[in-house]
C-alpha cells in the first residue's frame with residue numbers, strides 16, 4: 001500500500017546527535033528553569049535571527065500572549081489584526097482582555113492590507129498585530145509609519161517566518177516585538193517552543209517575569225506571572241535542529257521550485273507571489289483554486305486528494321473571526337478578500353524529507369481532478 005502524505009512532517013536530527021546533547025542532563029539533573037541548553041539556544045538563536053533581544057518560551061502561543069501582556073495595555077483596548085491566520089493570534093489578543101479589530105488582507109500575499117488599517121484606528125486602538133502568514137512578509141515600512149503616526153505598538157506574529165530576512169535584516173528585528181513558534185510542524189522546531197524577539201532591553205526582564213511566575217529571587221516575587229519556560233529537552237532539540245536548518249530549507253526550496261514549475265502553467269490555480277527584498281524560508285506552499293476556471297472547487301480537490309492518501313490542509317479556513325467561539329460578533333465584518341481567499345485556499349504538503357517524486361504525484365492528483373470533470 002502507498003504511504004500517506006501529510007501536509008507536514010517534523011524535522012528531526014540524527015538520533016545520536018540528540019542523545020549526545022541530552023546525556024549531560026543525567027549528570028546535572030537540571031531539566032528546566034533556564035538551564036545551560038536553554039541559555040545556549042537563546043544565544044545561538046539571537047545570532048541566527050540577527051536580533052538584539054530574545055526570550056525563549058514554552059510555545060509560540062504563550063510567546064504571543066506574554067509579548068502582549070508585557071506591553072501592559074489597558075483592558076478592552078483595541079488591537080488591529082488579521083483574521084487570516086492560525087487561531088492562536090486572535091486568542092492571544094482576546095485572552096489578554098483586548099478587543100481584536102479585524103482588518104482585511106491583500107490578495108497578492110495574504111498579509112494585512114495596510115491601506116485599510118488607518119480607517120480602523122479609534123481612540124481605543126493601542127497596537128497592530130500583523131501576521132507574516134505562510135512566511136509572506138507584511139509591508140513593514142508602511143505599518144511602521146502608521147504605528148509611528150498614531151503611537152501604536154506593533155507585535156508581529158512571525159510564527160511562519162523563522163529565518164526570513166527583509167533587505168538583509170532578520171525579520172525579528174521589526175516592530176516592537178516579533179513572535180516565533182518552534183512547534184513540531186514549523187520550519188524550525190524545539191518539539192514545542194517559541195520566542196519573542198525585541199529591541200528594547202526592558203522587555204527581557206518583563207518577559208522573564210511573565211514566563212517564570214515573576215520570581216526574581218528565592219523570596220521575592222516582583223510581578224504576577226505565568227509559567228512559560230522552555231525546558232532542556234526542547235532546547236536540546238532546538239540546538240540540534242539549528243545545525244541542519246540551512247540544509248532543511250535548501251530541500252524545501254527545491255521542492256517548492258518543482259511545485260512551481262508544474263503548477264505555474266495550470267489555469268485556475270494561483271500560487272503565492274515571490275516578494276522582492278525578502279529572503280524566504282520556504283515554509284508553506286499554498287495554492288488558490290478558482291473553481292470557475294479550474295473546473296473543480298478547493299473542497300473537491302482536497303477531498304479527492306484525501307481519498308488518495310494525500311492530506312492537504314485548508315489553512316486558513318474558516319477565518320478566525322468566523323469561528324464559533326466568537327459567536328456572531330464578527331460575522332458581518334467587511335473582510336471580502338480574506339473571505340474569498342479563505343474559501344479557495346489550500347496548503348500542499350511541504351517538508352524537508354518530502355520527495356520530488358511525491359511532489360509530482362501530488363500535482364498529478366490535482367490535475368486528475370480536472371480531467372475527471374471534463375470527461
Ligand SMILES: *Cc1c(COP(=O)(O)O)cnc(C)c1O
Nearest residue numbers: 059060061086088159181182183
Ligand atoms: C503555530 C502558530 C502559532 C502558535 O504557535 P504554537 O507554537 O503552536 O503555540 C501562532 N501563530 C501562527 C500564525 C502559527 O502558525
